[in-house]
Amino acid sequence: MADQITKKEENYSQWYNDLVVKADLAEQSAVRGCMVIKPYGYAIWEKMQRALDDMFKKTGVQNAYFPLFIPKSFFSREAEHVAGFAKECAVVTHHRLMNDPDGKGVIVDPSAKLEEELIVRPTSETIIWSTYKNWIKSWRDLPLLCNQWCNVVRWEMRTRLFLRTSEFLWQEGHTAHATAEEAEAKAKEMVGVYADFARNWLAMPVIVGHKSPNERFAGALDTLTIEAMMQDGKALQAGTSHFLGQNFAKSFDVQFADKDGQLKYVWATSWGVSTRLMGALVMAHGDNNGLVLPPKIAPIQVVMVPIFKTEEEHSAILEKMNNLKADLEDKGVSVKIDDRDTLRPGFKFAEWELKGVPVRLAIGPRDLQNGTVEVHRRDTLEKETVSLDSLVPSIEVLLEAIQKNIYQKAFDFRQAHVEKCDSWDEFKEKIQTGKFLLCHWDGTTETEQAIKDETKATIRCIPVDSFVCEEEGKCIYTGKPSHRRVVFAISY
């Protein structure tokens, strides 16, 4: 099975695509740029959703649902916003098909043209703020904290499964506050939720920071981000949280009567993560045998493969496995017994390695005699023989160890590929070898753009954690004074 996967060292991009497709996560659909998320991939997405949703709700956020379509006129009310999204949106212009008078199937009915075109949401700030106008009258209605899980469409020209698709699934939170301070605190809180989730569930050591003005969300005053390093040393933006100021409140005239009786515009945040996280998960931890899933996000945590010759052995092993399965499930471990009768154990081993299942148990006739199980861990590919009696507690400990080890490995990898850089010549060379470079920057958009034009590298973030960046220095490109380093990298 692993021999069907391109080696990571040979062609990283093809390796990624092979993993996504061959591990049954997703595939291209017949519709340009849109993917099909297959059951195994969707099961991982569901685990992500459940974990994030619980975390959101603990912060007081409620789910709701807003329309898929946005009237064109709404879309254009916030100037920067429309500039950011107008070039890549799907436009609905008609509401009916009819039989082709020439008898060639169906055509769009020209008489069913919409008065105003509808945009398939690329993000929902405009439709949501037009709704919030009716929900917010007084300070008592604030804060208003809504999230929705939905699909969005951005008409991307070059697409890659999970990383950049025309349609993708995401959640978008939209909050309304009485003060700027409260909104900024919420934006910070939510990027903190994302970082917590990325680190503790996805085992990705992300860096939290501010985006430079160049890389901000269209319509935001500040964008916070979590940035992850992939195994080719490139950066992947894995989630963002925006402080929107009063831009959308003003565009949609959302004011509230404050305690002092004054009418004031509302302050806003929005924040989102998407199925892009699936791509990050694959690229952050996979190896040449396939996916490596952190146990907390794996739909199947333990797979069991029986090894037998006689039907007697088969049924004795299966009975044992069913008992173990019940015991493990009691402890909250998800288990699958792979009892397919048309496949050899070696094939099954390779398939579950490809699918990244954290732990594999094999029981053969000799194990049955000896009261043992062969335990294989996916992250290190190591095997050991464990006594049946102590299996359940060992598995619990092992799953935790695997979760930690996957994180530590990614953390060590990142630490080995981050360095301070103070020379422009070095920068140009090193940035192409897959590194995050911590550099001084003069704070101007022009400099950032010039660096991007010459090297394709961008400022991934101005870190607020992970590295100590506050120090005096000189901009790596212009030599002008700088008070802190920022993270440069080439990104997905």
Add this chain to the structure above:
Amino acid sequence: MADQITKKEENYSQWYNDLVVKADLAEQSAVRGCMVIKPYGYAIWEKMQRALDDMFKKTGVQNAYFPLFIPKSFFSREAEHVAGFAKECAVVTHHRLMNDPDGKGVIVDPSAKLEEELIVRPTSETIIWSTYKNWIKSWRDLPLLCNQWCNVVRWEMRTRLFLRTSEFLWQEGHTAHATAEEAEAKAKEMVGVYADFARNWLAMPVIVGHKSPNERFAGALDTLTIEAMMQDGKALQAGTSHFLGQNFAKSFDVQFADKDGQLKYVWATSWGVSTRLMGALVMAHGDNNGLVLPPKIAPIQVVMVPIFKTEEEHSAILEKMNNLKADLEDKGVSVKIDDRDTLRPGFKFAEWELKGVPVRLAIGPRDLQNGTVEVHRRDTLEKETVSLDSLVPSIEVLLEAIQKNIYQKAFDFRQAHVEKCDSWDEFKEKIQTGKFLLCHWDGTTETEQAIKDETKATIRCIPVDSFVCEEEGKCIYTGKPSHRRVVFAISY
């Protein structure tokens, strides 16, 4: 609060709309025919989703996700299917906006016209079967059991919140099988899941049956349905499960190599329920004070309202309530303490009645002294005083009793509004008074259509449970021989 709601007896339709809007379930959006599902409404939908999803997974179904867009050419491959949906679909024709050269905002960029128009999915059989073609090669790949939770769009001309909206949320299951028998059994199994859910969670005594050919899904050989009676005696189709035969397999050329080595077309089912269930829930149980939610589907099962004069009383009562809340939550009961300081208790009582919370607890200073709580149940509006010591077990028992009582009430209502009818004159009169009539029918589409034209009544289903219908008789319209009665009603 109740005085803001139109009386059910005065204007049933307005009463329904008042409940949906004033209980904060949903509202019309700025986009024609599309609704906003508000947090309280969405919380109910989430409970429905969770319960159904667990039930689906127990039958072996897995979730997946397929594209929002369907190429026009796919859509037209199955002739009946396109005829059924072509007249009400949203069509994407362009993928970019541009600045209006006249400076008036943004317009559709004429140079960004799609080569082939895309239809926003009204249902996904076509895109899914085009995908299944690649997934199904051999009998080993069958059965294939996928479901997706998503949004769909049907361009309805007359819309009503939840009952008929241009965009709605639903789940659609799509299964592929090696034999007709297996597919038919699956379609039956899934309508059984729906009936179980409707009866035991939504407390709706639905009737399971087959649709007449007239009312079948576009492209199905058989449609099974669950039909519920609303409080105006009208029928509401609450979920359907279709046996699709080989229609889609043939349209998309999906064949498999069977055990005998022969290539055969695959057999299909599809089945779905939607946010329409929200409307059914409101209409089946609501009263003139607002919603009446069955406890199993209520986002808040118990609300507590403190009654006090002094701050000392306030904090003593709150402490007691927090303890009770923790104890109840330990038992899996969801609890809210309504401690808003700007509203009077009477206002809060009315608001939670409007929102249908099954149980309300009030504690005042005298209760504190006596060690009691006032317990109010929403379904009967009865109050009783309960000792604090025995409160937790009483609440558990009470929630079960309320769930049963709501079902029983709906069941009794239905039984009182169903009757056999064998006279066409009686039929015409009674069907207008809000009844389900069990009548003989000659089995022809012409007769069903003639009855519909004269009375607006349709065959809701040919029951497979709820009523004994097998008996010889004569068609109520034509007098021709008939072997069983069917359910006629006027429907939503």
